Amino acid sequence: MNIIQGNVCSAKGFKAFGDKTGLKKDKADMAVIVSEAPCIASGTFTTNVVKAAPVLWDRDKVSNTIYGVVANSGNANACTGEQGIRDCADTAQALAALIGKEKENILVCSTGVIGVNLPMDKIIPGVEKVYNGLGDTYDHGVAASRAIMTTDTVEKTVAVETEIAGKKVTIGGMAKGSGMINPNMATMLCFITTDCAVSKEMADKALKAAVSDSFNMICVDGDMSTNDTVLLLANGLAENKEIDTDGEDYNKFYEALCYITKTLAIKCADDGEGATKLIEAAVNGAKSKEDARKIALSVVSSNLLKAAIFGEDANWGRALCAMGYSGADFDPMSVTIDFRSENGTIRLMTEGVPIVFDEEKAANILSAHKIYIDMLLKEGNESATAWGCDLTYDYVKINGDYRS
């Protein structure tokens, strides 16, 4: 597997673009992706009871043959009643008409403010405007990835190449994250395109597993969005023998897909609203995979810990406390905790007993951008990793006045 500079335009047969359509003030706010060949699509969606209209649309259409996606930022089309669904259909129809397909072949995604109907007088001409800019270069993909940003500070893209059954297969992706990021779901918008030939069944299996170890293991603020969606489009133009069963080909595809989802998920955590630091919490020695996941996620979700990391304060007690209320079962007297960064490692607790540590060394370790929290239990052999960011003044600022 080779990591390449790329995005949703890297795989064969995909074009994309992003541009301003007037949903946001003078910023790109709509991305379109189209495939020249028919795609199987796979999706994972928010488990929030309150699902935005595009989530309902996509869940219903994702098993169809898919040719394109329209994604807008600036308006989430969530809590918008029946009109919201009609607006999804009209948006899909606008792209379908341009490429000579049916609206049922188009998926739609939205992110932004909740509870305001889409301004269709901007959306419909917007689709045509973005469609007219479509292309398959790196820059076209970057334009698409910028158009889905909300409070994101950087676009998030990644691509890899791998060889499957003697053919070069490419997978590329883009995501937007930032706020309302919480696990148990896709957790934001993510679009992955590949020219791999893969059956719907195996694509679903791979995406579900890849998301559970990536997007479902990050937390920015504990708020699970109404819009979270990860979409995978596969058009088969790599001409590899279709992957329709477990085996070496599937494993290679899955490995590459995992790299894509994990890289994008970590980029989302790293670019969390107001974040100054990336936190990677790893649990080893847990009784079950589920316990390991609960503990790792609880630690990266703790406001108190996140604020301490912002303050570069080695308050390991807050990590232990969050482990304790995670819902996982473990003996506190079995716990060993290290804080680690590029500047070194410091042990703070050994088998339940706090260690008197060098505050200066701890401060130096915590001054780095990426902070690792390593938790070792003695309950079993299961492990999990979660990612989060610190809680900062800017998070409050961004969210205290988001709508204006």
Add this chain to the structure above:
Amino acid sequence: MNIIQGNVCSAKGFKAFGDKTGLKKDKADMAVIVSEAPCIASGTFTTNVVKAAPVLWDRDKVSNTIYGVVANSGNANACTGEQGIRDCADTAQALAALIGKEKENILVCSTGVIGVNLPMDKIIPGVEKVYNGLGDTYDHGVAASRAIMTTDTVEKTVAVETEIAGKKVTIGGMAKGSGMINPNMATMLCFITTDCAVSKEMADKALKAAVSDSFNMICVDGDMSTNDTVLLLANGLAENKEIDTDGEDYNKFYEALCYITKTLAIKCADDGEGATKLIEAAVNGAKSKEDARKIALSVVSSNLLKAAIFGEDANWGRALCAMGYSGADFDPMSVTIDFRSENGTIRLMTEGVPIVFDEEKAANILSAHKIYIDMLLKEGNESATAWGCDLTYDYVKINGDYRS
């Protein structure tokens, strides 16, 4: 039931005090409560897997006859290993010796930094110092309530009188809250004293129920502490016929106790770390009590909503979103949401449909200190109320640099 100006010294036979013992820099840091008559005691404790030493001590001793409590701030005696338990015993012994009882008759509580052993060279003389100041006046009770504060900005006390079986019964209490406040537990330190004659069994029943509708329905930051404890001491000096069964006497006692716990819980939410606003989230029309509780708590726990309330932004979509990921089952199209304050009421969603509202009116309503979020479902007849506070710059500031 009459609300009186009072605290843990209000009920007959209780003395208290609080003073500086050197655990904190120049601030009161230890409170002692003693009863001249033997007490039955009832307690509810953190459900965090990681329990501080005093929680383990109290859980083990709370069924004994109790004569007194030592509570310190500045150090939580949590994650302190076997030494932590020995320090609890020595602290209890210090008070027991002064009043001629056994250490098993004394409860202990701690709050403050995690993972540092108690400085017993300060604790032991401290107990004697505070003991020597004990008294039964209002001011003595206030001194006690100030000595358990950590990042609290005000002491929290309340007292009521009621008549039970022809006798005047008094209940008084004090609490400390502020950070690490999350439901599913006592959620902080709270001490309630009463001269009511009540059996251990009925006291346990009343306290458990009262806590579930008060302390277990508040959220400051979602972090459940290792030390959360609510203790009720009842010495029977009111000479009412002992309450040992359900009935009118129990109901009066329970009503008074609920007033105490709810008042103190709301004071804790109102004085949450960095808080500028108190949020009261009420759910009506839920399918089950459990659903109503989940929804109300999810809303007051949402960082995004809390930041919006800080910013006086009527971002009702975040309330609906938090309802949606609460784990409760409901039809989003049944939801009606009002925001309300002393300045008026504004409807933001009617049966799932957003309402275009007057931003100026909304801003005026949200400029008040206490904000009510009223959520009406059409699923059933159950209701619940939860309390929280806004998420502010000061929360981040306080917790980014707590230890120094």
